[in-house]
Amino acid sequence: MAYTESEILEGLAEIVSEETGLPTDSVQLDKSFTDDLDIDSLSMMTIVTLAEEKFSVRIPDDEVKNLATVGDAVSFINNAQA
Amino acid sequence: MTRATLNQASGAKFSRIMGLGAVRGELVVTNDDIAGPIDSSDEWIRQRTGIVTRRRAPEGVDVIDLSEQAAREAIENAGLQPSDIDAVILSTVTWFHQTPAGAAVLADRLGVTPAAAWDISAACAGYAYGIGQADALVRAGTARHVLVVGAEKMSDFIDPTDRSISFLLGDGAGAAVVGPSDFPGIGPTVWGSDGSKAQAVRQTHSWQEFKADPELEWPTLRQDGQSVFKWASFQMGPVAQRALDAAGVTADQIQAFVPHQANMRIIDQIIKQLKLPESVAVGRDIADTGNTSAASIPLATERLLREGQVSSGDLSLQIGFGGGLVYAAQVVVLP
Numbered sequence: 414m415a416y417t418e419s420e421i422l423e424g425l426a427e428i429v430s431e432e433t434g435l436p437t438d439s440v441q442l443d444k445s446f447t448d449d450l451d452i453d454s455l456s457m458m459t460i461v462t463l464a465e466e467k468f469s470v471r472i473p474d475d476e477v478k479n480l481a482t483v484g485d486a487v488s489f490i491n492n493a494q495a
Numbered sequence: 496m497t498r499a500t501l502n503q504a505s506g507a508k509f510s511r512i513m514g515l516g517a518v519r520g521e522l523v524v525t526n527d528d529i530a531g532p533i534d535s536s537d538e539w540i541r542q543r544t545g546i547v548t549r550r551r552a553p554e555g556v557d558v559i560d561l562s563e564q565a566a567r568e569a570i571e572n573a574g575l576q577p578s579d580i581d582a583v584i585l586s587t588v589t590w591f592h593q594t595p596a597g598a599a600v601l602a603d604r605l606g607v608t609p610a611a612a613w614d615i616s617a618a619c620a621g622y623a624y625g626i627g628q629a630d631a632l633v634r635a636g637t638a639r640h641v642l643v644v645g646a647e648k649m650s651d652f653i654d655p656t657d658r659s660i661s662f663l664l665g666d667g668a669g670a671a672v673v674g675p676s677d678f679p680g681i682g683p684t685v686w687g688s689d690g691s692k693a694q695a696v697r698q699t700h701s702w703q704e705f706k707a708d709p710e711l712e713w714p715t716l717r718q719d720g721q722s723v724f725k726w727a728s729f730q731m732g733p734v735a736q737r738a739l740d741a742a743g744v745t746a747d748q749i750q751a752f753v754p755h756q757a758n759m760r761i762i763d764q765i766i767k768q769l770k771l772p773e774s775v776a777v778g779r780d781i782a783d784t785g786n787t788s789a790a791s792i793p794l795a796t797e798r799l800l801r802e803g804q805v806s807s808g809d810l811s812l813q814i815g816f817g818g819g820l821v822y823a824a825q826v827v828v829l830p
Contacts, residue, residue: 462728477721
């Protein structure tokens with residue numbers, strides 16, 4: 414069963430919160446992982462890996478640098494479900 | 496004519512680590528000492544890696560010098576004489592000779608000749624590979640007392656301007672003597688490789704390319720840090736779990752967890768994956784020693800023992816992983 418975009422955002426926010434300690438409601442589509450959420454490259458890999466498991470998708474390592482914002486990640490995961 | 500029947504070797508029922516030795520490079524190199532050429536800072540390096548200092552050996556000290564010191568200590572701690580050693584396994588990626596093997600040179604230096612001697616190239620997993628081999632040799636009767644050394648002078652293999660791995664690396668040697676035992680002292684080795692990721696930790700160029708092009712610099716090490724982080728953090732937990740399962744013990748029955756000292760954040764993530772109880776002492780020698788590749792597991796183990804965090808007879812889960820990519824894990828009884 415495919416996740417909706419809002420379910421993906423919600424799930425991703427939980428993962429980010431678990432990794433960083435940030436409140437889930439700070440994880441919004443327009444937020445930049447690095448500039449707004451202060452997530453470094455290793456935390457980003459952790460978040461990506463946990464998202465792969467949660468949403469049963471594959472996010473290639475080379476793709477991670479293109480996921481600048483939370484919205485980018487939500488879109489990628491949404492498309493990867495197809 | 497009937498074929499004559501051969502004798503086949505058979506060895507001890509069980510094996511164990513009888514003694515450990517550990518040597519760290521004598522120079523203490525701080526983050527501030529190396530931050531300039533990589534445009535970094537003490538705070539950035541601590542936050543990304545958990546490293547506060549790394550230990551490095553001075554010019555003129557090579558990987559055999561470090562190995563000899565650690566090996567002599569291990570043989571003495573095992574209550575043995577050099578003449579008792581009949582096989583020497585050296586794991587290193589920083590012995591800069593295609594031939595002869597560093598192990599043969601080391602064996603001669605130690606006076607253990609004519610022990611069998613060979614090198615293994617399994618990078619940061621090399622010590623755990625060596626313990627797996629030694630365990631098999633002793634139980635098969637191919638050798639009685641095997642000296643396993645993980646030794647590196649990584650500072651000969653780094654580029655001060657490299658931001659991917661050089662700043663993590665330190666120099667040192669750890670040694671163990673594996674011999675026959677009255678009780679099971681080394682659990683089954685769970686090991687493997689993934690050569691599809693051979694470029695994840697690599698040399699900048701081959702020795703042949705270096706020879707052919709006078710413009711090229713001395714080859715040094717690089718890694719794809721994020722990919723290696725992901726692989727190590729999330730795929731090594733299941734490998735470590737398989738080593739526990741193969742040994743027939745659970746996470747709450749071990750006293751120590753000693754992963755390869757690659758990055759404190761990898762260590763923390765594997766602990767999470769394994770759901771290790773807080774009662775288990777964790778090797779975190781990387782903070783002071785840095786990443787010493789094949790030497791890191793015995794160095795971190797020696798430190799836990801020296802600081803009294805664990806005792807002789809305790810169970811330790813150890814896992815090495817690194818360039819290849821390769822990995823190996825086993826549960827051992829601490830000497």
